[in-house]
Structure formats: structure tokens, C-alpha cells
């Protein structure tokens with residue numbers, strides 16, 4: 001993605017909503033700018049400034065700032081968590097489809113990789129029988145993404161409980177990537193975290209998706225205090241810390257006054273964008289099928305065209321300057337992942353260009 005996303009005219013590959021302007025983020029308090037200008041550009045607290053960790057801890061029942069480690073994006077949170085909890089040769093179980101980072105790490109570091117699936121035919125519900133079958137006493141960690149990238153599926157309370165039960169029987173860790181919590185399309189109820197429901201649990205959050213602030217490069221880990229300390233040690237060797245300014249800006253974004261406004265903005269983009277995509281798909285009768293995403297700014301769409309997904313994405317990029325993610329990247333040809341949490345004119349123009357290519361392929 002990073003090779004092409006800045007070059008295309010219409011980038012429909014991103015999984016978060018259209019990003020926020022700095023001026024918009026700072027607009028609630030006239031003193032914000034002066035306070036930022038007075039920032040000492042030192043290293044911040046390596047584990048995150050207390051004000052930010054307080055605002056993050058307030059999002060989770062039963063958490064204190066000692067349960068929080070601020071990282072350079074969720075990507076570092078996942079990376080250092082995996083390296084803290086697993087060693088080469090250990091067994092890891094991963095939900096698929098998924099954001100493929102942990103899957104890639106498992107390959108790179110020779111973990112024993114097992115997968116369980118969200119089933120399209122069941123509206124992307126997880127196959128818990130499959131999970132139950134593959135988890136053994138050798139399983140060290142189960143990695144889930146909730147709400148899910150790329151399907152937007154949100155686990156039910158019963159499914160969360162079942163996953164915890166299965167992990168508990170094996171005494172396996174759960175790593176839950178929750179970066180889309182807050183980006184719900186159909187409800188104003190925030191997706192509940194796994195945090196606090198099981199002792200061997202690490203949850204990961206981020207400013208990038210639900211808050212539309214990927215440029216801050218701020219994510220976090222929430223876990224038992226001794227686990228946080230171990231991940232912190234790796235964090236110190238990887239990035240030392242996120243930046244001072246990002247820590248401060250994220251603390252503003254997560255403050256009780258600003259956060260609800262930002263979450264509402266995210267939901268507005270998602271709720272206005274999806275009907276545009278849906279209408280466009282409906283206009284192409286029998287070309288697409290999709291399980292409507294419950295959250296996140298992306299849809300995982302099955303297409304009924306005689307073309308491989310990577311080839312389709314490549315032709316779109318080269319011939320139409322539109323960028324989407326091919327299903328092949330998730331090991332699922334005949335799908336693509338497409339963003340809709342974008343300004344309506346931009347989204348519509350990008351979809352019109354995809355329409356042009358589809359007409360050419362059908363001809």
C-alpha cells in the first residue's frame with residue numbers, strides 16, 4: 001500500500017476515515033495553540049505522558065494508567081506484544097481474514113501458525129468449532145481483531161465469552177486488536193473491549209482509525225501491569241517513545257470534551273459513505289455481494305467478474321489511478337477491500353472510475 005497510496009488520484013485502500021485537520025483538532029480550546037508552542041521538545045515519558053495514559057485508561061473499566069503503554073501506532077503495540085509473549089517455534093492461532101501484520105510476523109519469526117475463520121456464509125461469524133479444534137495446550141496466543149479488518153464484523157458477547165473460554169482451557173494469551181472500537185456504523189454503543197475479562201489478555205488501541213488521526217502515530221497496549229512492563233522494555237529498544245507533540249495532541253483528542261466530537265465525526269463519515277458504496281454496488285446488478293460491515297470504514301466485497309483480484313487492483317491503479325486492496329492480500333481471491341469513510345464527492349468519483357474498468361472487463 002505504501003508504495004502507491006500517495007501517488008493515486010483516488011485512494012480507496014485506507015481502512016480509517018478521512019483524517020482530521022490539525023486546526024480542527026485544536027478548535028475546541030483557544031489556549032491549545034499557545035500551550036503547544038510552549039512545549040519542551042524533549043523525550044516525553046517513554047511509556048506515554050500521564051495525561052494521555054489517564055485519558056486512555058478512562059476508556060476501559062478497571063484500568064489505571066499503569067495498565068497502559070503508549071506506542072508508535074498500534075503496529076508497534078502488536079509487534080512488541082508478540083515479541084514479548086512468544087518465541088521462535090511457539091504456536092499462534094490467528095483469526096482470518098485479518099489485518100495481516102501478526103500473520104506476517106508469525107511467518108517471519110517461524111512461529112507455528114494456525115488459523116480459524118470468520119465465515120462469509122454466516123455473515124462473517126467466527127467458526128468457534130474450528131477454533132476449539134485447533135487450540136491445544138501448545139497454543140501460546142490467540143490473535144483476534146474486533147471490530148474486524150477487513151469485514152467490519154463485531155463479535156457478540158457470547159462469541160467473546162467462547163473465545164475466552166477456549167483460551168482459558170489452554171492457558172493461552174489473547175491479543176485483541178481493537179483499533180476500530182468507536183467506529184461503529186449501526187449503533188452508538190461502543191464495541192466493548194476484551195480488557196478485564198481474562199487475566200492473560202492484551203488489548204491494542206490506536207488514534208489512527210476510530211479517531212481519524214493516523215499521522216499522530218499513536219497507539220497503545222492495555223494489559224496487566226507486569227506484562228506492560230515487559231512490553232515497555234521492548235518498546236524502549238524499538239522506538240524509545242512516540243513523539244512529545246503526538247503525545248500532547250493525542251491527549252487533547254481523547255479528552256472528555258473533544259473525544260465525543262471526534263467519534264461522532266468518524267461515525268458520520270462511515271454512515272454517510274456506506275450508502276453511497278451500497279447504491280453503487282446495487283447499480284451493478286449481480287456483480288458484487290457483501291455482508292454489510294457493522295463497523296470500520298471499509299467493506300470486504302466479493303465480486304463476480306472473470307479477473308484475479310491482484311490483476312483487478314493493478315489495472316485500477318495503472319489505468320484509472322484508483323487504489324483498492326486485492327483479496328489476494330488476505331489469501332482470498334475474488335474479494336477486494338474498499339474504503340467508504342471519505343468525502344462523498346471523492347468517493348463517488350473513485351467509484352465512477354471503477355465502474356469504467358468494470359464496463360471494459362465485461363465488454
Ligand SMILES: Cc1ncc(COP(=O)(O)O)c(C=O)c1O
Nearest residue numbers: 073074075099149179206208219
Ligand atoms: C487492525 C489494524 N491494526 C493495526 C493497524 C496499524 O495502525 P496504526 O496506524 O495505529 O499503527 C491497522 C492499520 O491499518 C489496522 O487496520
